[in-house]
Amino acid sequence: MGKIISIHSFRGGTGKSNSTANLASLVALKGKRVGIVDTDIQSPGIHVLFGLDEKSMGHTLNEYLRGEVSIEQVAFNIGEHAGDVDMEGRRKLAGKALYLFPSSIKGTEISRILKDGYDANKLNEGMQDMMKALNLDYLFIDTHPGLNEETLLSISISDILILIMRPDNQDFQGTAVTVDIAKLLLVDHLYLLVNKALSRYDLNHLKAEIEGVFDTSVAAVLPLTEDMVENASGDIFSLAFPNHPWSKGMMQVADTILSIG
Amino acid sequence: MSLFDKLQGELDDRNSEGGISPVDLLDLPESLRRIMRHMLRAVTMPRKDIVAVVASWPEKDRFSEEELDKALKSLVHQGWLIEIGEGDLLGYRVNLRRKKGSENSIWGTIGSRIDERIELNKRAIQNKPEGEEPPKEE
Numbered sequence: 001m002g003k004i005i006s007i008h009s010f011r012g013g014t015g016k017s018n019s020t021a022n023l024a025s026l027v028a029l030k031g032k033r034v035g036i037v038d039t040d041i042q043s044p045g046i047h048v049l050f051g052l053d054e055k056s057m058g059h060t061l062n063e064y065l066r067g068e069v070s071i072e073q074v075a076f077n078i079g080e081h082a083g084d085v086d087m088e089g090r091r092k093l094a095g096k097a098l099y100l101f102p103s104s105i106k107g108t109e110i111s112r113i114l115k116d117g118y119d120a121n122k123l124n125e126g127m128q129d130m131m132k133a134l135n136l137d138y139l140f141i142d143t144h145p146g147l148n149e150e151t152l153l154s155i156s157i158s159d160i161l162i163l164i165m166r167p168d169n170q171d172f173q174g175t176a177v178t179v180d181i182a183k184l185l186l187v188d189h190l191y192l193l194v195n196k197a198l199s200r201y202d203l204n205h206l207k208a209e210i211e212g213v214f215d216t217s218v219a220a221v222l223p224l225t226e227d228m229v230e231n232a233s234g235d236i237f238s239l240a241f242p243n244h245p246w247s248k249g250m251m252q253v254a255d256t257i258l259s260i261g
Numbered sequence: 262m263s264l265f266d267k268l269q270g271e272l273d274d275r276n277s278e279g280g281i282s283p284v285d286l287l288d289l290p291e292s293l294r295r296i297m298r299h300m301l302r303a304v305t306m307p308r309k310d311i312v313a314v315v316a317s318w319p320e321k322d323r324f325s326e327e328e329l330d331k332a333l334k335s336l337v338h339q340g341w342l343i344e345i346g347e348g349d350l351l352g353y354r355v356n357l358r359r360k361k362g363s364e365n366s367i368w369g370t371i372g373s374r375i376d377e378r379i380e381l382n383k384r385a386i387q388n389k390p391e392g393e394e395p396p397k398e399e
Contacts, residue, residue: 001302108379117362120280124357128304149360152283157301184287186295 002033002136004127005257006158010174012043012145014164015195018228019250020142021049022238023162025089026254028079028098029239032137035075035130037061037101039123039154040144041113044103048233050078051085052102060104064126065118071126072133075099089240099134120153127157138257147178155182160189160257162219166196167206172213179214189260191219193253199223219256220249279340280358292322293332300355305345307352308333 007020020036028034038044038061047057058076059069076099083094104110131139141154155161161182165171175192182190192214197206203221211218225246231237238247286294292315299314300306311333315323324332333353336342345352 004302113362115362117360120283120357120360121355123360124301124355125304128302149283152286153301153357156283156286156298181287184294186291186298 002131002138003159003257003260004131004139004141004157005160005162006141006143006154007162007164008143008151008155008178009145009164009171010147010178011171014145014166014171015222015228016145016164017046017142018049018233018237019162019164019193019195019253020140021046022236022247022250023254023257024098024138024140025093025236025239026251027138027257028093028096030254030258031096032258033097033135035099035101035134035136035139036142037127037130037139038103038142039150040142041103041150042110042144044105044110045233046142047100047102047105049236050076050100051087051090052076052100054105057100057102057105060102060109061126062104062109062113065113065122067122071101071130074101075130075134076102087235087240089236089238092239093236097134099130099136101130120149123150124153124157146174147181152181152185155185155187158187160191160260161187162191162193162253163216164193164195165210167194167198167201167210176214179216191217191253191256193219194221196224197221219253222246222249280356281339281341282358285341292318292324293336297355300342300353305352305354307350309349311353 005023007016007023009016017040024034024036036046038046040046041061047053059074061074063069064071064074078090078098078100079093079096082090082092082096085091127139127141130136141158143151143154163175163178163182165175179190179192192210194206194210197203203223207218207221210221223245225244227241227244228237228246231240237244238250241247242251281297286297289297295318296311296314299311303310312326312329315329333342337344337353341356342353343356345354
């Protein structure tokens with residue numbers, strides 16, 4: 001059975017979607033069969049990193065949840081479309097088994113699902129079915145920030161949970177709550193990923209300090225970098241700039257995921 | 262699936278107030294939380310597989326088949342589990358509560374306003390003389 005990995009943060013703006021897209025791409029580059037599901041139904045964004053827009057993304061999770069299409073029909077094969085793109089990073093995904101299950105970015109679709117709600121059993125079954133249908137080794141779930149029912153469901157079904165935080169007091173408090181909840185939900189492998197650490201910090205010292213405070217392993221500490229800002233979610237950064245310190249940190253996290261048998 | 266079946270399914274879903282919310286999982290004893298996690302992943306789990314999971318735990322955490330059945334029955338009674346099949350084919354699935362919408366919240370209002378705007382634009386396009394632009398957004 002494949003592994004489910006939730007990438008979550010208590011607050012927005014931590015780099016959750018960017019980290020999910022990079023980790024999933026790095027794992028797919030190693031020859032694994034990988035899916036990414038965007039459960040951030042109210043503010044979807046990960047499709048941008050793969051160059052998709054409203055027209056090109058095809059069917060969406062919203063349509064699946066309304067029973068209009070099957071989950072297989074929602075799968076967008078990134079590897080199949082990556083060969084002829086301009087972006088250096090994304091081009092490396094050509095031929096790789098990487099599938100995106102996007103949420104709709106149409107205003108009417110977003111407001112409709114928030115207004116009508118949806119069948120949570122169908123969301124869970126969809127995630128289990130997509131793993132079987134595409135024979136996935138890993139399914140990455142990009143979640144909505146904060147603690148809500150979808151987040152708790154994602155955490156409950158995950159083998160691995162990666163909580164992203166910035167070295168910021170608000171993130172510290174919120175992450176502490178989320179770590180407690182994740183431990184109550186008995187997640188097998190829980191890691192923190194510290195993002196946007198200032199370059200003047202001693203990253204090893206920061207890692208040790210956070211591990212001590214949260215009693216949880218820190219998978220990596222990633223530096224705050226203008227290069228990432230300049231990338232503006234236009235490409236998969238770690239594939240485009242593999243020697244960048246941010247990318248090396250991300251590769252370390254990917255290796256941690258791959259090492260879990 | 263016919264249009265009627267689809268509509269009926271949707272109405273059944275909406276009328277069903279039962280089911281477990283992921284928040285409720287937090288209140289369960291650890292052993293049941295562990296079983297529920299397995300069931301969520303399996304979607305439908307035969308009773309014999311649940312028994313095997315419990316048997317694989319360290320001795321201090323294990324409980325008897327009788328206690329397990331009592332716990333499963335209680336979860337079925339609460340509407341948190343659905344019993345499927347019988348005898349050797351008996352199995353269970355988690356019954357997650359429907360994620361409620363927010364009909365009267367800002368999303369309901371935004372949705373209605375977007376629908377109204379789309380309708381207005383459609384009508385304006387249908388009625389406009391050749392070459393004229395639809396009305397501008399407020």
